[in-house]
Amino acid sequence: MNNISIKCLKSEKIQSGVCYGQFVLNSLKPGQGITIGNQLRRVLLGDLGGVAISAVRIAGITHEFSTIPGVREDILEILLNLKGIVLKNKTKNTQYGRLKVQGPCVITADLIQLPADLEIVNQNHYIATISTSNIVEIEFKFEYGTGYRLANQVFSDEDENYLQLDTIFMPVQKVDFKIENVYDSANNISERLLLDIWTNGSISPNEAIEHAAQIIIDLFLLLLNNKNTTEKNQLDLKNPSLSIEPYTNIAIEELQLSVRAYNCLKKAQINTVGDLLQYSPEKLQELKNFGRKSADEVFSTLKNKLGIILK
Missing domain, CATH: 3.30.1360.10 (RNA polymerase, RBP11-like subunit)
Structure with missing residues (x-):
């Protein structure tokens, strides 16, 4: 062991x-x-799984091709920057946060007001720059998930004013x-x-x-x-009409044949031991470039590894 x-x-x-x-x-x-x-x-x-920003609602903005007066970046750039914020979570529930700042200033991730169950890992992450005295107000939606979700996923009616993000939860x-x-x-x-x-x-x-x-x-x-599945499989195995030889689905790669013998079998579409057993010794030797030496190797391997003797 x-x-x-x-x-x-x-x-x-x-x-x-x-x-x-x-x-x-x-x-x-x-x-x-x-x-x-x-x-x-x-x-x-x-x-x-992990938590990420899945959508934002920006005051005065209705679509991602807008601009915010006094902000250097356009909405698409801001959304791209928001995707880089990394969050730690203590819950899998959907939560919300907000940001409200007045310029001129540089907006970074640490300015976002979060619920108690969330924490930002990269707090100095850059979001945008306000060059005037305008106020920028953003509401964030935080969701837990796995993998990657595209922004074109349909939102509920209550989310219709949000701009969606391609979300990376991984x-x-x-x-x-x-x-x-x-x-x-x-x-x-x-x-x-x-x-x-x-x-x-x-x-x-x-x-x-x-x-x-x-x-x-x-x-x-x-x-x-899963006991039900196990019991069903046991009943199936007891049915003689469904009996299957245990070696028929073994790939020929498992036989560890020489390169020459292996290539000849693959060219003949012989991919498993079950396929191989459809051939008699005489038919095997009729395969292109498959000579007596390769045939002897196959017969010997079947006998030594699987106990199969071809007559």
Whole structure:
């Protein structure tokens, strides 16, 4: 049994509040690195949620192609700047905030009045500049979600005066991983997985990997607890009319054949062991560039790996 362990090698804050962390998972069996790395990467990038500004209402403005008197930026530039504000949340409820300032001044994210459950990570983030004594008043809508949502999503009637934003909820910006082979004194091979995570600062890389692992655990627990599905599958397996050989759907990549034999089979549209068993030994040798040596290799591999003997 594996003694799998995870260790944080590096954790630091870089520009604009972005957090970076590097982790290593040790003592993995050969092949487990790519499985765990892919699963964690997909969940980190796609399933973790966050809070972002989804819409704004600006006093005196009815559409995004307007301008505010005395403000250097037009509405589109302001909306783009607002998308860069990073928020920490303690609740998943929709909330509202507001900003009211009189110029001349530079408007930054720290001037936004927030509810108690929200916090701005990058408080010095630039929004706009007022060059006159005009007053700028903005109301913000904060929503929790996952992934990315386009601004063309239909709003309710109460939101008709709001300008919508393309909303990025994802707290994890980037994930990389690589796998290294490790040899012990007896020349046994194990793998270690190096995982690099960048977040927007609303959560730390440590928190991100903990949340991702919990999501994966919860997913598989649902599968284990789904007794009705399990019982149905057991009944289906007992039905002789539905019996399926266990090896028919195995991809031929799992046989680890030589390049020559593998390429010949793929060119003949033989993608699984089930496809391969449709061919007799004589028909196999009739494949283009598939000689006696390749046939012997296939027969031997089927026998040694799967216990299949072709007559």
